[in-house]
Amino acid sequence: MSRQMTGAEMVVQALKDQGVDTIFGYPGGAVLPIYDAIFQQNDIRHILVRHEQAAVHMAEGYARSTGKPGCVLVTSGPGATNAVTGLTDALMDSIPLVVFSGQVPTFMIGTDGFQEADTVGITRPCTKHNWLVKDPAKLSETIHQAFHVATSGRPGPVLIDLPKDVQFATGPYSGPKQARVDHYQPKMKGDIEAITKLVELMEKAERPVFYTGGGVINSGPGASQLLRELVDATGFPITSTLMGLGAYPASGKSWLGMLGMHGLYEANLAMHGCDLMINLGARFDDRITGRVADFSPHSVKAHVDIDASSINKIITVDLPIIGDIGHVLEDLLKVWKARGRKTHKEGLAKWWATIAEWKKVRCLSYTNSDTVIKPQYALERLEALTKGRDRYITTEVGQHQMWAAQFLGFEAPNRWMTSGGLGTMGYGFPASIGVQVAHPDALVINIAGEASWLMNMQEMGTATQFRTPVKQFILNNERLGMVRQWQDLLHGGRYSQSWSESLPDFVKLAEAFGWKGIVVSDPKELDDAIMEMINYDGPVLFDCLVEKHENCFPMIPSGKPHNDMLLSADAEAFRGGAALV
């Protein structure tokens, strides 16, 4: 039965019916009716941000740590344009979001009204889909369709633009079950013949490797569980992209570590030298492949992805399987077991022996110091002191992000939130607030660089207001570390604009917002400082003054193949040392 209500009431009712408990947003003239409806209820918690970009990143953090879509409410014009970076970030990393933006009344659209922007036009290329709703009778169905599109198939952000008169107007409300979603139904099951072919390849493979990505995480915890079962049963080595960390546990016996530009030596060489590559929900990103022409030249490649456009986009594969990772893994396990759980035992033993040789390189080694905190050391200590806790990690973008991926171990999915595709500096801090809102009792740490962190520092007020005890672990090298590293390696050491001048006193800044501030520069005091941060019941700004000129290795320079890695500043020493099979 449909009930009559205003457009604004429909928005709130639809959110309730979709099981939404939290919305991140910022009010303004064009969304006042919705804010009025929010005022008159207690089921949905509204988190008031300080900037709309942060609202979207918070919703991303919420979504990635819960598996549920994140919701955002912003006003027209600048509210919507400020959300664009977050939308693009979510699109690149396939994060389900439902964003509501206000719009000038329908009769004013196109007149350059106050705070008018062509929001559906601006956000068309940075959403999975978007809608401008002009008819209140279509509003509730559109919202339910929006949730369906955001969460089905390859997830992504969607936006609904709501003119103010539609929010005031009355119309019939219909529930989620009545919404017409039949035409958008991405295929979940993989082709069983192709899956059987993959099993045949797996049975014969002498040097197989699983290459997993964010698709495993997006497919849900069940997919990670099936992945673990398959990897452990076959004994095949597994590596993952930045996005896929945690799907297979870092403590698992088949784990090679992350691959890619700053991936582990053994992971990249395994990719280069394998004879069967099984890509599960990864997309052959350029940070993964290096030079495409020399990418894993001797392997048969299978690619499982729910998005057909990911197949053969960058790397031509031999065996494409279009479907949901969880569904495909289930069938893959079934067929492999039914055919007698066969693997090429001798080949695998030799393969693992080769990998063991690569591991001896100890590619993450660094020279520690008694006098200055090395960023790698800071992360090693953070890992040691937080391991086993109910821990969620977010990051900003840059060197610290890569070190975090290298030095922290993730045992479960949905525990690692980082801006992978878009590389958005300023992502991690708001994302950590979003995670903490969803998991109030967990230990939520944002690994940050000081430059990235400053990009959304205004959210300190949000963290204080909503009592989110987020820990901001800033590896402060007073540099834009990754930019500086590239200038060091590729631009003759001319450090153009890559230092952080006029930094604030982070301890005083913390205190100004009612936070705790900790500053540490002596390696001997690091452990106590980290414990102080963990044990403090409230948000902490942790200013960890680290070595200023440390570079992040291993590194595959852009345009180089996987077996041409730099392991340290002394690049020549490793030239040719990486030849294999």
Added chain:
Amino acid sequence: MAALNIKKGSTSHSAYDLRDSHSDVERSHTLAVIVENEPGVLARVIGLFSGRGYNIDSLTVAEIDHKGHRSRITIVTRGTEAVIEQIKAQLGRIVPVHEVHDLTVEGAAVERELALFKVAATGEKRVESLRLADIFRANVVDSTLESFVFEITGTSEKIDAFAELMRPLGLVDVARTGVAALARGV
């Protein structure tokens, strides 16, 4: 630390992998895209082509089923086989796109285009333009003492040929609809 010994002016240290240009042959394909007739759907399709750097040689769009809210977009595009496959996959991913057909590879298809030509001429040239129009089965849809407007239907090649012949006779304006195409048979 000049670890990589990269020559000045070289682009090999670009942040992006500069791919070898494919030697594959580029080929023209006619795609029929059946879409939900909703606001912005054409912008989504065009935005995909511009955003990802694909070519559009011709594009036509019109509603084909008013009750079912269906429109048909016919796109003539050009690219290597891999690029065409990618275009089709990307089109298929757009939420209001229902079907994508590659008429160039899915069996025989008929393609037609309509064009209007304004030819301003007098005397022998005027007579010649009429004679050629007759050969091409073009109709005269407007006439003054100094000009004709011809209407011609056919393949794009036929229309190109007609345009070439009309040019020296006094062609002053052309309007073409772009290609409409359907698969043959059922």
